[in-house]
């Protein structure tokens with residue numbers, strides 16, 4: 001997810017672009033050339049016009065806290081919000097894992113897109129015109145692919161509501177899916193022939209080889225294209241911002257051609273192949289449509305199939321999403337984790353043995369994703385629709401309200417049998433505690449440890465010791481990486497100054513005037529840049545520097561930004577500024593004096609009297625200065 005783009009890290013706005021060089025003898029030549037970087041004014045204008053909170057909100061549930069917004073970090077699993085977004089400063093920062101940056105880097109990190117694509121997308125959102133040369137081929141390619149999926153969705157929709165779709169519409173009726181729901185989720189129908197979509201795409205002059213890359217159509221050995229989805233109810237799969245990334249297709253009953261026409265049984269469900277846009281197991285069906293309801297309700301429902309998802313939406317549970325033809329994976333749960341501020345997920349299971357097994361497996365996955373899971377168990381033989389249809393909506397509601405926490409389920413399954421030996425009990429407890437190791441929410445973990453102790457008949461104190469010791473199964477909690485900060489007092493003073501300089505132009509100017517920057521042991525380069533930025537622009541975007549600062553400093557800058565300044569604080573800051581400048585100035589003088597002494601000794605040794613006099617004079621001057 002945190003994949004880096006192929007663009008230069010230090011100058012991310014420089015990329016390679018294809019440029020139309022001009023016409024020669026009636027032919028277009030395509031050459032590769034380095035495009036000019038995206039002009040700074042454009043970046044500044046976009047930053048000024050888009051709200052970073054708004055850009056974040058499809059991905060992270062944020063709430064206002066002081067002058068900032070906070071939420072659960074989308075880059076690491078956590079239960080207590082440490083992800084801070086500052087609209088005024090235009091940057092985000094996570095106190096948990098240290099990730100930070102501006103609105104552009106947020107998109108590049110979260111979506112794995114290039115810097116130019118992030119700029120292009122935000123420019124479109126802000127209504128800022130991009131220079132022609134700044135268009136990014138990777139972005140254009142993706143835009144083409146999204147357009148293709150969009151075309152295909154339009155075609156399938158037309159087929160569903162046209163003459164060819166009568167059987168599909170009857171199926172929807174049988175499953176009690178209303179037309180308005182079908183339209184809201186843009187359901188469609190892929191006809192049973194082998195060239196409907198292919199012909200439609202051809203008529204739209206769409207590139208068929210790209211459609212084949214997306215798995216919409218296939219290519220025969222003779223070079224002929226054919227439709228991949230046939231006689232299927234089509235479910236467009238979107239990303240969190242609503243773009244179609246792929247399709248799921250359910251084979252419809254009563255197919256005119258036999259199910260085994262090609263000599264093999266056709267799969268009941270067929271999903272788009274993995275492509276640039278679609279990664280199996282990394283998306284959830286209906287998340288885009290469910291997002292608002294998830295935030296409103298503070299919970300999310302997770303079901304196995306499209307039809308179950310639509311049924312629950314039909315019964316008013318808009319906060320429902322479906323896994324897509326894969327076993328529930330931690331990637332999908334992490335995706336959910338980003339959409340909910342409460343971290344509560346209700347997972348629907350069948351009431352049979354397989355369902356109970358699935359629930360047991362789901363618990364460690366939820367823990368790993370930082371979610372609190374509950375299991376909704378439908379009686380054997382029912383799905384959400386048939387259950388609500390038979391027993392009424394209220395009964396479905398009751399089933400949901402009584403959803404059992406997944407840990408109860410897990411502990412019950414793993415608890416030692418009555419009369420188990422001390423050794424067996426300890427073994428079972430060890431395994432259960434191992435699952436909890438990756439939990440970052442220490443309060444919740446403590447509560448679960450108490451439960452294990454009671455249920456497994458072991459001492460709680462032993463369990464707690466076990467939970468912090470190394471020899472346990474399960475994942476180790478990964479401590480966020482901290483960049484090493486040398487403990488030397490001068491470097492300490494330098495980092496304090498950096499912080500002050502980022503927050504306040506005046507402070508930066510005073511550091512510059514003190515002439516101490518060349519004496520910085522570690523941060524002279526960054527300090528020089530900060531001063532130059534203030535001098536040049538009169539304004540400074542801290543986000544461009546946050547990434548390069550040590551974690552602790554970035555954290556403090558972010559906190560300082562989020563806070564209103566009190567008078568006392570201003571005073572304290574002034575004191576700190578003076579102290580740090582003095583500390584570095586003293587160190588600077590001390591090393592100057594030592595240098596002089598060395599030179600003095602050298603001159604003495606050589607018998608260089610003129611040199612000796614000169615240096616003695618300087619040393620006296622400096623000592624006088626020190627007395628001031």
Ligand SMILES: [Zn+2]
Nearest residue numbers: 073076094097
């Ligand atoms: Zn984080």
